[in-house]
Amino acid sequence: MIVPYTHVMLLGGVLFLLGMICTLTRRNLIMIILGLEIMLNAAAITFVGAGLHLQQIEGQAIALFILAVAAAEVSVGLALVVCIYRQTGTVDPQCIEGNKCQLKPDQTG
Amino acid sequence: MTIYAVFFYIIAALIIAATGLAITRKHMVHAVLCLVVSFFGTALLFYLLGAPLPAIFQVIIYAGAIMVLFLFIVMMIRIDPEKTHRFPLGHYLAAGGICGAYFVAAVLLTLLSGPRARQPMPAATASPFDFGYYLFDRHWLSIEMISLLLLVALIGTLHLGLGRVGRKQKKGGGQ
Incomplete structure (x- = not known):
């Protein structure tokens, strides 16, 4: 006997929340992709837990597909980040759109 | 509370602590290394939940390949962590609103789940043979x-x- 399914769901939910916070509040393209990875990982945990809860092997198969999609997504995403860094010299999303990161004093800090 | 449940709570605390450290680090190398710990914990959790083959793949692909790719890119890109800007406060409020709404919805859905979801799950393991056969069959x-x-x-x-x-x-x- 392991824990109830609700606890696995809560763990997945908290992990997804952490990934969401990372994606929404960091100003760094690499950290944004890292947050996406955390969210995909949380989804995989929930799928494996649901597979055990329903006694189906399907959840593990979906977790494997999530793994493959995450690998493809992160490779293309990081290649884009490297491209952007070569062209603009920054990975800050606000500085990419040609305004050269001229922030007003009240926007910094 | 069985030994499995004790392991589950220890691993869950490890995953959440490592991920929380990862998303708050200023240096990206520290963040990536914290996330490697988190993904190893996830692999242990998969093994505990009866999925040995996804656990192995988690170690090989996530902790091994993807995180090493991140490390390479972080080493290629030179950023001074002290010079990075932050969002203005209004953006943080909007992000907090979205995250708070999501979390309230998640907790409500968990609390409203049926009585069957509150029973402890029986332990079961899908052997790699069965898993591979199912995967290539269906x-x-x-x-x-x-x-x-x-x-x-x-x-x-x-x-x-x-x-x-x-x-x-x-x-x-x-x-």
Whole structure:
């Protein structure tokens, strides 16, 4: 006997929340992709837990597909980040759109 | 409370602590290393939940390949962590609103789940043989699509990485 399914769901939910916070509040393209990875990982945990809860092997198969999609997504995403860094010299999303990161004093800090 | 439950709570605390450390680090190398710990914990959790083959793949692909890719990129890109800007406060409030709404919805859905979800789950393990047989029996088309997706990702990455160099060489050859 392991824990109830609700606890696995809560763990997945908290992990997804952490990934969401990372994606929404960091100003760094690499950290944004890292947050996406955390969210995909949380989804995989929930799928494996649901597979055990329903006694189906399907959840593990979906977790494997999530793994493959995450690998493809992160490779293309990081290649884009490297491209952007070569062209603009920054990975800050606000500085990419040609305004050269001229922030007003009240926007910094 | 069985020994499995004790392991589950220890691993869950480890995962959440490592991920929380990862998303708050200023240096990206520290963040990536914290996330490696988190993904190892996830692999242990998969093994505990009766999925040994996804656990192995989690270690090999996530903690091994993807995180090493992140480390390489972080080493390639030179950023001073002290010079990074922050969002203005209004953006943080909006992000907090979205995250808070999501979390309230998640907790409500968990609390409203039926009585069957509150029973402790019976332990079960899918052997790698059964898992592989099921995968190639039911999901062979998805496997092929995944392989095609990885091939497309490889070609796209090569195109993005070599695009400018290739164009320069072509221009140089024309002159």
